[in-house]
Amino acid sequence: MLNLVLFGPPGAGKGTQSQKLIDQYQLIHLSTGDLLRGEISQGTALGIEAKKLMDEGMLVPDAVVIGMISNKLDANKDAKGFIFDGFPRTVAQAEALDSLLATKGESISSMIALEVDDEELEHRLLLRGKDSGRPDDANPEVIRKRIHEYNNKTAPVAQFYQAQNKYKSVVGTGSIDEIFHSICVVVDLCK
Ligand code: B4P
Numbered sequence: 001m002l003n004l005v006l007f008g009p010p011g012a013g014k015g016t017q018s019q020k021l022i023d024q025y026q027l028i029h030l031s032t033g034d035l036l037r038g039e040i041s042q043g044t045a046l047g048i049e050a051k052k053l054m055d056e057g058m059l060v061p062d063a064v065v066i067g068m069i070s071n072k073l074d075a076n077k078d079a080k081g082f083i084f085d086g087f088p089r090t091v092a093q094a095e096a097l098d099s100l101l102a103t104k105g106e107s108i109s110s111m112i113a114l115e116v117d118d119e120e121l122e123h124r125l126l127l128r129g130k131d132s133g134r135p136d137d138a139n140p141e142v143i144r145k146r147i148h149e150y151n152n153k154t155a156p157v158a159q160f161y162q163a164q165n166k167y168k169s170v171v172g173t174g175s176i177d178e179i180f181h182s183i184c185v186v187v188d189l190c191k
Contacts, residue, residue, distance in 0.1 A: 001106050002027060002081035002191060005088070005097075007158065008114035010146040011121040011128075012172050013179060017114070018085040020180045025187065028076050031085040032065045035072070037134075055135045057145030059089055059153060066096045073100055081109070089154045094161070110190040111161035112183055114172030118147055 002025055006014045015031060022029050036054065039047030050060045069087055076082070088094035101107050116124075122143050129137030136142050161167040168186045172179055 001079070001109075002187070003084070003101065003106060003109050004081070004187065005084045005108055005111040005161070006086075006114070007111055007161075008172060009116065009118075009121055009150045009154075010143070011125040012114040012116045013124075013176070014085045014114065016176055017180055017183055018083050020176075021083055021183065021187070024184065025081065027081045027083045028072075028079045029083050029085060030069060030072050030087065032060075032068060032087040032089070033085070035068050036060060036065075055142070057136060057142040057149060059149055062090055062092045062096070065089070066093060066100075069097065070100055073104070084108075088157055089150075091156055091160055094157050108161070108164075108166055110168055110186065111158075111166050112186055113158055113167060113169045114179070115169055116172040120173060121147060 004021070004027070006018055006021070008014055015033070018029050018031065021027060036047070036050045040051045040054075041047070046064060050064065053060050065087060069084075073082070084097065088097050098107065122140065125137045125143045125146075126140065128134070129139075136146065158167055168190075170179065170182045170186060
């Protein structure tokens, strides 16, 4: 299996690049952000709880997102591989993902980190907020809170994969196609 973690701060382009990677490598896309927004739009108890945190720019509890990912892995047993988009976002999530994959005799092939500076992130998210309807993109303070959460809780996940020799950094600025090309170079080397 080809199992990729697409990593980076909010607005780095994880969702954007995932769409292109799915077509190129026929992988199943698992975005915890999309899964959570799905729960919110269905009005489930999980969604109602998650919405409060997401609207404030906070992370949702580890157990919630780990449970969602575990269900999706079980539901896609015949997949060629997965793109984990926006997950893991904490070291506890990264450890849980390794354990879940190990029970299936699988592991992460590579972690691709999109590097984008804070000013560009804020600009992209505010731009998307104008028409996406996402409350977490509309407010500069919430965007800054998300970047702060990323620096505090998510950035250490990079070291987790560095220790396994799986961390690959890719410049996340430039055209979407240029960035996609750089990611493919990394993926093709780890196949
Ligand atoms: P996510 O849905 O994961 O979203 P994101 O980090 O905001 O965005 P992404 O990096 O995917 O950026 P995108 O391609 O869309 O998270 C939302 C919230 O859900 C989190 O804050 C958290 O509360 C919760 N959550 C999710 N997963 C969780 C977890 N595992 N644990 C706990 N909580 C969790 O790109 C952004 C914009 O930039 C788009 O408008 C795009 O068009 C533009 N863009 C992309 N590439 C560009 C480029 N090269 N140049 C210019 N613009 C570009």
